[in-house]
Amino acid sequence: MNFTVSEENYIKSIYHLQQQKGTVNTNSLAAEMHTRPASVTDMLKKLKIKKLLQYEPYKGFRLNEAGKKVALDVVRKHRLWEYFLAEKLKFDWDKVHPIAEELEHISSDELIQRLEKFLGNPLFDPHGDPIPDRNGKIPVINQQCLSDLPLKKTVIVSSVSKQTANMLEMLRHYKISLGTQLTVQKKFDFDGSLEIKIFKQAACIISEQVARNIFVHHDL
């Protein structure tokens, strides 16, 4: 079945809220999408008719399996395009999102398959988020938050959750990017800040707030 750009955007947002918050309600979806609750209600009726979600008036809603499949397909396209923009066209991390928001609605399946192959079948996008495969399967990675990490373990930065321009500026300053190897050397209990040693760089200190948004994994 085919979906409009608007339908795809609603499905994607419902999916993301469902993942983060567990439940989705009309107001939070309206806020997420910068639209009005009444518009959400209208769209929910359409998506119910298309059998993509469970929805009873006044009772909340949730994507069913068919809806999740559609969402994962859009997420897959979004993240592959982000990878393309960052890796091939050399866009900065924080510039790729709005462009991928448009590209994710291009409909050709063959395009996406060829793009994936051209990019070398990447498993994670430039923000470290996993790219679902053709069947909607999401690669898993043993991630741990940098702020919870025991001392002296060498790890690799795998994703960053708050991707604001400010955060990016900070990371650029510290020369931290995805794939960066580092070790936590000391934790200051006073404010939770960490002394870290980045591979081939001098030791430095980062705040707990920054550390809480950096995720790492252990595998080489």
Place this chain on the structure above:
Amino acid sequence: MNFTVSEENYIKSIYHLQQQKGTVNTNSLAAEMHTRPASVTDMLKKLKIKKLLQYEPYKGFRLNEAGKKVALDVVRKHRLWEYFLAEKLKFDWDKVHPIAEELEHISSDELIQRLEKFLGNPLFDPHGDPIPDRNGKIPVINQQCLSDLPLKKTVIVSSVSKQTANMLEMLRHYKISLGTQLTVQKKFDFDGSLEIKIFKQAACIISEQVARNIFVHHDL
């Protein structure tokens, strides 16, 4: 100024008809766009308000300079994406058009500039059509139709006008593609067919009908 997908499609079609036929009228534009004359009239009013064309009811119409600029920008995007699809993603010539029809409406200017650079600033798309530059300037090439070519001149295939699946199949069979070097060795007056010698291949004969759709240039 920003334009809707529909506006861009109308502008592009008007531009192409204007190039081919000189004048544009409501019925031919409706035919070209697989829509109804009444819909064309409606859109013309909108485009006139946006000052993109001259239009007086019952008097025909024509893009002005602002309209041509918009058209060339869409054409530029279309052809750059076609080049990307063929060169990077290895799509066949005859598959790239419908996908580029969608991609051409992605709005980011920076995307197109980076894409152009990534592709190596190509001047012609996979069909041999010229790619306008950022300012709307179109590269020129001294093209000649293969059917008009004098004997014994070595030339290079630069474009193919009829890009149907059948024509493509034929060209693949003859191993002719853009950039192919060849010489016309003999012309048969009976049916206008040509004996051609393709670089590194045995001589072969092509019909006048095929020859009329192949264009060549002389420069190395």
Place this chain on the structure above:
DNA sequence: TTAAATTTTTAGATTTGTCTAAATTTTATT
């Protein structure tokens, strides 16, 4: 030059996605 044919436009309807304002339902509070 008048009638017929063609082209083009208008009038009015439809679909999609959105909105505001009001009504309804659910949840929380006293």
Place this chain on the structure above:
DNA sequence: AATAAAATTTAGACAAATCTAAAAATTTAA
């Protein structure tokens, strides 16, 4: 439990893009 607050839905409107059917203008041709 009654009422206030919050969340959600309905009712009705609007803009964009399209359509059909009918009217109007232009062109062609007898």
